[in-house]
Amino acid sequence: MRLPHNNVVARYDRLARQGQCGSVRTRNKKYKRRRVNFDTPHATHFTSTGKNSTILSEYRVENRHGWSDACRRVTFRPTERFIMEFFKQYPSGLRLVAKRMDNFYTVSLGVYVDVGSICEDASTNGLSHFVEHLLFKGTPTRSSLQISEELDDIGANLNAFTSKDSTCFYTKSVSEDLEKCIDVLSDMYLNADMPEGELEKERGVVLEEINMAEDTPEDVSADLIGQALYFDEPLGQTILGNPENIKYCDRHSILKYKQNHYFPANTVIAVAGKFDFDELDKLVVKYFHAGEPCATPHVDEPECEYKSKFLHKFKDINQSHVELAWGGVKYDSDKFYALNVACNALGGGMSSRLFQSIREKHGLVYTVYSYPSFYRNCGTFEVYAGLSPDNVEKYCALLSDEIRRFVDEGITDRELARAKVQSVNSILMNSENNMSLMRVFGRVMLKSDKVYSVEADRNGYESLTKDDVNAVIREVFARSFASSYVGPKHKGFDAVSKIKL
Structure with a gap:
């Protein structure tokens, strides 16, 4: 999904603003971003609150010209209401970034995973997007219907998107229901079991989405120019992928692909809206098991070479x-x-x-x-x-x-x-x-x-x-x-x- 920035008029909730850059696939549609990227790489300068504050992490501040020499401690004290932005990295490697907006009734929650079509090769092209769909198909404690009903019952919005270089699952709800949203998204992220019957049905859904895109000339054009500039490179592949890969991939290969990319150090939890940070911190630890150290596979985003095809x-x-x-x-x-x-x-x-x-x-x-x-x-x-x-x-x-x-x-x-x-x-x-802020906070943390x-x-x-x-x-x-x-x-x-x- 793309979140807009300045002059962006992306076809994405009319917010369109994400760097994708290129295009994004949601569970329901493909949205394209045409123009400027909303996401930026620069760090917030936190203010220390002095005594009795809690150290969340240590980081180095970067400006347009590179890293500064000094490290600064990111601190907060919950009673200081002027501290509105929070960041924490947990023992598992999971990162939490949050923007408090006290005058809102609602809160947006996103789970960003550093995986997209840029991470695929010819044999796995399309699996990032397919996995995104399959995480909605149930867990050992919730069926696909129950996932939908639990959030519909509280009037929350639930969706997801896959782009060239990231995948995001997100909700928007009234602030009182943030725990329920974290509960459901963490269950999907950690425990999706992709039963064979649901997998086969969703395979058909994704193949129909590929057919729909092929009937949309602007989508075809966007995919083709990407292939021309990044010819024979991962970034030149489509987000939806090769239909043959979707037709013939099995449950084992899909679960293995998810395991290789869905791990805490490759994930950012982004929150924006009305919330209490102490409570949010506890919920992330509780539902995402963030306090537990976790093995971290090595994943590199490939270098790119421009072509003139x-x-x-x-x-x-x-x-x-x-x-x-x-x-x-x-x-x-x-x-x-x-x-x-x-x-x-x-x-x-x-x-x-x-x-x-x-x-x-x-x-x-x-x-x-x-x-x-x-x-x-x-x-x-x-x-x-x-x-x-x-x-x-x-x-x-x-x-x-x-x-x-x-x-x-x-x-x-x-x-x-x-x-x-x-x-x-x-x-x-x-x-x-x-x-919009949840998305930009999440993507900036994920990528920079x-x-x-x-x-x-x-x-x-x-x-x-x-x-x-x-x-x-x-x-x-x-x-x-x-x-x-x-x-x-x-x-x-x-x-x-x-x-x-």
Whole structure:
């Protein structure tokens, strides 16, 4: 799922904001994030409360320029109401990060696992998403129906998603029902037994989801451009996976895959909303057995190499879906904010260059936008358009002109000011949504082992200069690009692969 950030207009609860980056698969639908990543890597600066405070952990504070020399102790005293953010790492390796929001009636809870299609090979592609589905199919003490009924009985929301590089199970409830939500999610996470009968039924469900995605051209386009940029690499695989893997994988291989990735040190519990931290701490220990040391398998996220392939898929549809992709920057790069701002100016909204030129001035498209994605070891910058096949060649010529002008002239003062304001105000607006904050706190901790800070995020944008943004523009567009085409077969379908920059 993607959680939005500044100019993001992702199709995800209309919150869309996650770094995924690329796309996300939930139990019910695939949501795509088109534009800026909401998640950021910078740490919150905690304030020591002095005497009688409890030491939760020790950490090193990082700013945009790298690690500081000093270690600081993260402390809190429950009676001090101004302490709103908490972090704790347990003996098991499990991490808890929480944002208290006392003026809310509700609380959002997420269990983030550091596993997605980037962790798969050709023989296991699709298992991360399949496992996500199967955790809803029952435990020794709860049937699939009981899991649903227990949370429906208290009016809570329950769902999950799988992305390229993470999986999340989450609830939203009134704060009084937080314990019930922790009880159910921990039971699913720890004890899902995946009975054969349920597995076979869910196999059919996932295969139908794959068929549905194949009938959605924009989804096909998003998968194809990922494959073109990361050709023959794990990150180039689809989230839903190879249908043959889903058809023929057995219960033993699925349970083994879960065991290899679902362990405490690979997991973050994220909470945002109204709660008492002392009580939350006790609940995590009780239900997730977090106080017990646990063996930690070694799991590395693979390095990525950018490719410049052109891939196409002909479909009997009315529109052509055309994409280009360049290598971007990593999740914790000090160029993160600059690339988001560059994306905003080029194709992030109604005032962006691509929207104003290609749609408003020339009327060639209904949809055109750019969006970045960020991963632990790499990143992408993509441009998408949906348009009539007859306009593909003209679109490619205009796109080439706009990108060359963007690189040569750089971002303007007004574009920079606008993008910074949009980014900062989006951060502030999203900080009032506890589900959105839960997701960003969870993902930032999962991917960078830091506590998210709204102020650090805000400062990252406000401190940007034109030189910062123009440098990343030149860096990204100096790279070779990958490209893709989905749509009806016609003479100029490959024009996107021939763009000269």
